[in-house]
Amino acid sequence: MVAYGSERLIGLRFGPNVPLSFDGARARLSVGDWTVDAFAYRPVANELGNFDDRSDRSRKTFGLYATRALPEIGPKSGLDLYWIGYERDDARFDSGVADERRHTLGTRFFGALGDWSWNHEAMLQLGTFGGERILAWSVATDTRATPFPRSPFGRSSNSRPTSSAATAGRAAASARSTRCSPRANTLARSD
Numbered sequence: 094m095v096a097y098g099s100e101r102l103i104g105l106r107f108g109p110n111v112p113l114s115f116d117g118a119r120a121r122l123s124v125g126d127w128t129v130d131a132f133a134y135r136p137v138a139n140e141l142g143n144f145d146d147r148s149d150r151s152r153k154t155f156g157l158y159a160t161r162a163l164p165e166i167g168p169k170s171g172l173d174l175y176w177i178g179y180e181r182d183d184a185r186f187d188s189g190v191a192d193e194r195r196h197t198l199g200t201r202f203f204g205a206l207g208d209w210s211w212n213h214e215a216m217l218q219l220g221t222f223g224g225e226r227i228l229a230w231s232v233a234t235d236t237r238a239t240p241f242p243r244s245p246f247g248r249s250s251n252s253r254p255t256s257s258a259a260t261a262g263r264a265a266a267s268a269r270s271t272r273c274s275p276r277a278n279t280l281a282r283s284d
Contacts, residue, residue, distance in 0.1 A: 095114075095115050095119075095132075095134060097130075097158050097173075097175070097177075098158070098173050098175070098201050098203075098214065099201060099203070099212055099214055099233070099235075101214065101216075101231070101233065102177055102197060102199075102216075103134075103154065103177065114136075114137045115134035115135060115136055115137060115154075116134065116135050116137055117132060117133050117134030117135055118132065118133055118134075119131070119132040119134075120132075126161050126162040126163070126164070127159060127160070127161050128159070128160050128161075128162075129157060129158070129159040129160075130157070130158045130159075131156075131157055132154075132155060132156060132157075132158070133153065133154075133155040134153065134154050134155070135149055135150065135152060135153050135154075136149045136152050136154075137149065151181060151182040151183060152179075152180065152181045152182075153179075153180050154177060154178065154179045154180075155177075155178045156175060156176050156177035156178050157175065157176050158173065158175040158177070159173065159174045159175065160172070160173050161173075161174075163204065166204050166206060167204050167205050167206040168205075169203075169204055169205045169210075170203065170204025170205065170206070171202075171203055171204065172200070172201070172202050172203075173199075173200060173201040173202075173203070174199075174200050175197070175198070175199050175200075175201075176196065176197070176198055177196070177197045177199075178194075178195070178196050178197075179193075179194075179195040179196075179197070179220075180192070180193065180194050180195075181193040184222065186222065188222070188225070189223065191222050191223025191224075191225075192221075192222075192223065193220070193221075193222050193227075194220045194221050194222075195218055195219070195220035195227060196218070196219050196220055197216050197217070197218045198216065198217050198218075198219075199214060199215060199216030199217070200214070200215055200216075201213065201214040201215075202214075208238050208239050208240050209236070209237070209238050210235075210236075210237050210239075211234070211235065211236045211237070212233075212234065212235040212236075213233070213234045213235075213236075214231070214232070214233045214234070215230075215231070215232045215233075216230065216231050217229075217230050218230065218231075
């Protein structure tokens with residue numbers, strides 16, 4: 094399972110109940126405040142049975158993802174710079190079926206300082222779909238101020254649950270999954 098940045102392009106995808114996993118390789122280099130990943134992955138095509146998932150040979154993603162820690166701003170602050178390539182054979186869109194090739198160049202500035210936290214991201218995407226050109230862009234921001242030190246429920250909004258609370262949460266999640274249908278359990282357990 095792979096997650097980069099704010100997960101707008103490559104993420105764990107926990108929302109849909111079946112996380113997206115990948116087969117592939119990553120090389121990491123850390124120098125000073127910089128960490129650079131070079132990667133090549135193929136998404137895994139989830140099947141209904143156990144131990145039968147395979148790499149999706151029609152899709153691949155590759156690229157470079159660099160992160161610079163910015164401790165002078167705050168302990169959780171940083172800057173990401175990235176290039177992500179994506180290729181899909183026989184992609185299906187309203188305009189037809191063709192090979193899709195995309196390259197995304199982007200940056201993300203994130204952090205927290207005092208009561209403030211932020212996550213600003215901008216990206217430009219170029220490529221082709223068959224004979225058509227792709228030109229897309231995105232600017233996204235999450236900015237939050239938490240001036241109140243305690244929530245109405247008695248715990249700070251920035252604090253993590255204690256280990257006993259986390260254990261109780263995992264136990265509750267496990268109890269919920271046992272009430273699912275057998276097919277849903279199979280899907281939830283796919284790796």
